[in-house]
Amino acid sequence: MMKALLALALAATPVATVTRLSxxxxxxxxxxGTTTAHLIDRSRPDPWVASEENRELMVSIWYPARSVRGHQRAGWVSPGVAARINPPDSPYVLPVTHGHVDAPPANGRHPVVLYSPGFGVERTTGTVLVEDLVSHGYVVVTIDHTHDANFVEFPDGRIATAAIDPPNSPEEEERLLEKIVDVRVRDTRFVLDRLRRMPLARTMDLSRIGMFGASMGGTTAADVMLVDKRVRAGVNLDGSFIGPILDHDLKRPFLLFGSDSHGEQDETWTKAWERLRGPRYRIELKDSAHLSFTDYQALFPQLGLPPEQVEPVVGTIDAQRSIAIQRAYVRAFFDRHLRHRGGALLNGPSPLYPEIIFHP
Structure with missing residues (x-):
């Protein structure tokens, strides 16, 4: 649905006025500041394309900058991906981010947060939340899961495309979902292993690492935490839980942040909730929908599509309000559990954000 809506709008009949999305x-x-890194895991072949001998990943590192003078703003997606998703005669121009390419880092070492996107989408789809965390003093590393994401562009211009075949039965679907999560966990742990050798490593406080993700990225965060104690706190943004987290206890802080009624409709949230033995929080954003927790919350309302197409995927909540609320609660969680300060929003309902429902 998400790809179909975006493609429909971007390929719309050309018009005289061109709209820049923001x-x-x-x-x-x-x-x-922001920069990218191409990582090659030579210990394993690609799990989705048999001809690829090594698993290759692309990540972006977002960080507080000392200065941005003379450094251009990064595009929302890489040039090759932009050419794939936005036709030359489109009435829209894809957004630029607020990150400046290769800007010099600010002094100090900052807590680190990893981001894993939803199934079939790219690391860029969490930019709205990522940038806000960085503006408050975090380093955020976003991960593309190659051949799971629709498009991944490498520095030499190659573009890896989605390569996961759909299942033919419920049994195959269950096994496939478990494999997808297992691959994502392996990807993330490899990224964790490489943090000390990444660009900007000197800006990272690796004793304070958290992780969050949307949809499939949310269960990825939980399943990573089960096997890797380097990740001290995690957030699932409206994703069903898959894999070991349903059968094993997690004793570190975790936030379940769901769309309107998600938790009531998803029995995996009930199962996972019982497995959370550390500080745990379960909140719901009224009038939101599954894709509210991605950049599409900001972008879809700008496309001029009819409400009956947009509301089922990003809800009826005002886009700016939705984003402001998400930013506040995600930051409060990481402030409390990585910085050990603030986080009062997690104590219970707030008159500042009546759209948030707390579940016991």
Whole structure:
């Protein structure tokens, strides 16, 4: 649905006026730098394309910058991906981010948060939340899961496309979902192993690492935490839980942040909730929908599509309000559990955000 809606709008009949799509500015005081890294895991072949001898990943590192003067703003997606998803005669121009390419980093070492996107989409789809965390002093590393994501562009111009075949039965689907999560966990642990050798490693406080993800990325965060104690706190943004988290206890802080009624409709949330033995939180955003927890919350309302197409995927909540609320609660969680300060929003309902429902 998400890809279909975006493709429908971007391929619309050309018009005289061209609209530049935009992302809301981050709320924190820090300037933002960003860079990319191409990582090659030579210990395993690609799990989805047998001809590829090594698993290759692309990540972006977002960090507080000392200065951005002379450094251009990064595009929302890489040039090759932009050419794939936005036709030359499209009435829209894809957004630019608030991150500046290869800007010099600010002094100090900052807590690190990893981001895993939903199934079939790219690491860029969490930019709205990523940028806000960075503007408040975090380093965020976003991960593309190659051949799971629709498009991944490598530095030499190659573009890896989605290569996971659909299942033919419920049994195959269950096995496939478990494999997808297992591959994502392996990807993430490899990224964790490489953090000390990444660009900007000197800006990272690796004793304070968290992780969050949307949809499939949310269960990825939980399943990573089960097997890797380097990740101290995690967030699932509206994703069903899959894999070991349903059968094993997790004793570190975790936040379940769901769309309107998600938790009531998804029995995996009930099962996973019982497995959370550390500090745990379960909240719901009224009038939101599954894709509210991605950049599409900001972008779809700008496309001019009829409400009956947009509302089922990003809800009826005002887009700017939805984003402001998500930013506040995600930051409060990581502030409390990585910085050990703040986080009062997690104590219970707040008159500032009546759209948030707390579940016991």
């Amino acid at each position: 992302l809301p500015p981050p709320t924190g005081p820090a300037l933002i």
